[in-house]
Amino acid sequence: MDEQNIQMDLSPRVPKGRQTPKWLPLLAILAIAAAVVVLIWFLITNSQSFLPADEAVEERSELGDRRFQILGSPISSATSDQTVIIDGNEYTFFTISFDGVLVDVVSTGTPPDLFDEGIPVVLEGKWNQGPLPKSGFIFPNGANDGWWFSTNRILVKHDNDYREERLDDAEERGQIPKAPDS
Amino acid sequence: MQRTEKQEFTTSRGTRFMGISLLLGIPTLLIFSFLLSPADDNMDDAVRLIYVHVPMAIFAYVAIITTGIGSVFYLWKKSRWWDTVAHASAEIGLILCGLVLVTGSIWGRPTWNTWWEWGDVRLVTTLVLFLMILGYLALRQVPANPDLRAKRASVVGIIAAVNIPIVNRSVEWWENNTLHQKSSLTDGKLENLTLFTLFLGFIVVGISFLWLMTHRFRVGWLATEIEADGITGVIQERLNEGNSGGENPNYQQKDEVQ
Numbered sequence: 001m002d003e004q005n006i007q008m009d010l011s012p013r014v015p016k017g018r019q020t021p022k023w024l025p026l027l028a029i030l031a032i033a034a035a036v037v038v039l040i041w042f043l044i045t046n047s048q049s050f051l052p053a054d055e056a057v058e059e060r061s062e063l064g065d066r067r068f069q070i071l072g073s074p075i076s077s078a079t080s081d082q083t084v085i086i087d088g089n090e091y092t093f094f095t096i097s098f099d100g101v102l103v104d105v106v107s108t109g110t111p112p113d114l115f116d117e118g119i120p121v122v123l124e125g126k127w128n129q130g131p132l133p134k135s136g137f138i139f140p141n142g143a144n145d146g147w148w149f150s151t152n153r154i155l156v157k158h159d160n161d162y163r164e165e166r167l168d169d170a171e172e173r174g175q176i177p178k179a180p181d182s
Numbered sequence: 183m184q185r186t187e188k189q190e191f192t193t194s195r196g197t198r199f200m201g202i203s204l205l206l207g208i209p210t211l212l213i214f215s216f217l218l219s220p221a222d223d224n225m226d227d228a229v230r231l232i233y234v235h236v237p238m239a240i241f242a243y244v245a246i247i248t249t250g251i252g253s254v255f256y257l258w259k260k261s262r263w264w265d266t267v268a269h270a271s272a273e274i275g276l277i278l279c280g281l282v283l284v285t286g287s288i289w290g291r292p293t294w295n296t297w298w299e300w301g302d303v304r305l306v307t308t309l310v311l312f313l314m315i316l317g318y319l320a321l322r323q324v325p326a327n328p329d330l331r332a333k334r335a336s337v338v339g340i341i342a343a344v345n346i347p348i349v350n351r352s353v354e355w356w357e358n359n360t361l362h363q364k365s366s367l368t369d370g371k372l373e374n375l376t377l378f379t380l381f382l383g384f385i386v387v388g389i390s391f392l393w394l395m396t397h398r399f400r401v402g403w404l405a406t407e408i409e410a411d412g413i414t415g416v417i418q419e420r421l422n423e424g425n426s427g428g429e430n431p432n433y434q435q436k437d438e439v440q
Binding site (some may be wrong): 024028031032035038039112113116122155156157158160161162164 | 220222223224225229232292293294295296299306309310313314316317320321323324338356358359361363364365366369371372373374376
């Protein structure tokens with residue numbers, strides 16, 4: 001070594017701090033554990049799937065008053081005469097259809113923006129039999145068989161068609177086509 | 183000194199070209215997305231999210247599959263190069279996957295009438311994928327020797343990549359367990375300017391991915407080299423400090439490179 005190197009300071013450097021924070025291993029374990037927990041929890045609790053309206057009608061007695069999700073397409077858009085206020089609560093009356101089977105629905109609250117005839121919806125609620133919240137109401141072109149589905153949650157299951165000359169899901173199943181001006 | 187001759191920056195002619203392409207591509211995509219492409223009959227303007235949401239989802243898959251491939255090759259070849267590829271790709275995959283969840287949620291509110299559904303297979307499997315990649319990156323920060331760290335991370339990287347077909351096919355396999363639509367692209371349910379703008383989105387997001395990937399890989403590779411030099415490199419650096427009379431040799435290195 002030359003003289004210059006002998007004179008240089010070779011004392012250990014003072015560490016500037018931990019390069020790896022202490023919480024990082026914990027974060028790694030937590031993230032992987034969270035992924036596993038979410039997956040297992042999801043698989044356990046997700047046994048319930050949407051029940052198409054025709055199957056929901058078939059299984060009406062087995063379903064009883066259990067809450068479930070029903071899938072179908074509104075046969076018409078919700079018009080103002082289908083929405084009524086009873087005791088300060090807003091109710092919307094409409095009918096959904098799946099493969100030609102009709103189900104009358106009473107929904108609390110206002111339907112979402114995309115609610116329209118022919119666009120499939122998933123409704124969360126349960127079967128009811130007997131008098132409607134508005135006595136004597138007749139569902140236009142509905143089932144009107146004394147059974148109705150009460151829901152407080154309407155989700156829209158939009159299809160994947162973005163073409164101008166689109167076919168609605170309902171129309172593809174040979175049901176009532178969506179009116180061009182609706 | 184040997185290290186002074188190495189490239190210590192991440193720019194190249196290729197990345198400059200990609201950067202300039204993005205400067206042109208992003209405004210073009212915005213013009214097509216917001217002004218030229220039509221609104222949807224049912225969704226109205228909400229449909230415009232498709233131009234970023236779908237490309238980001240596809241390139242999140244690409245990134246995480248790249249991590250999986252890098253992990254397999256690391257375990258097979260024990261090559262630091264493949265480990266660096268896997269690491270770089272995972273970071274970009276995490277960002278894209280996070281953006282997919284956010285844009286999907288923003289799209290879901292006006293379309294499905296919900297920000298998030300815990301019972302939805304597509305949403306939850308995507309979240310699990312995000313958490314797996316987060317775990318992969320956090321695991322890489324756990325103190326360990328580089329080989330052990332790469333080996334541990336590779337196992338998680340492969341598991342995350344295996345999740346991709348489940349996420350992608352979930353809308354087909356569990357059709358009645360998700361609000362998410364099936365693929366419009368493979369079903370031929372897009373046309374004209376909507377289809378063109380989506381392809382433009384694929385090009386822009388694809389170049390962004392390549393640009394980020396190239397830079398991140400090069401940064402990662404430089405870090406790997408410094409790490410591989412280990413104590414020898416540190417001693418050499420101190421010797422250089424002594425020889426240069428206490429001046430920072432890095433400045434000198436830059437001068438030499440230029």
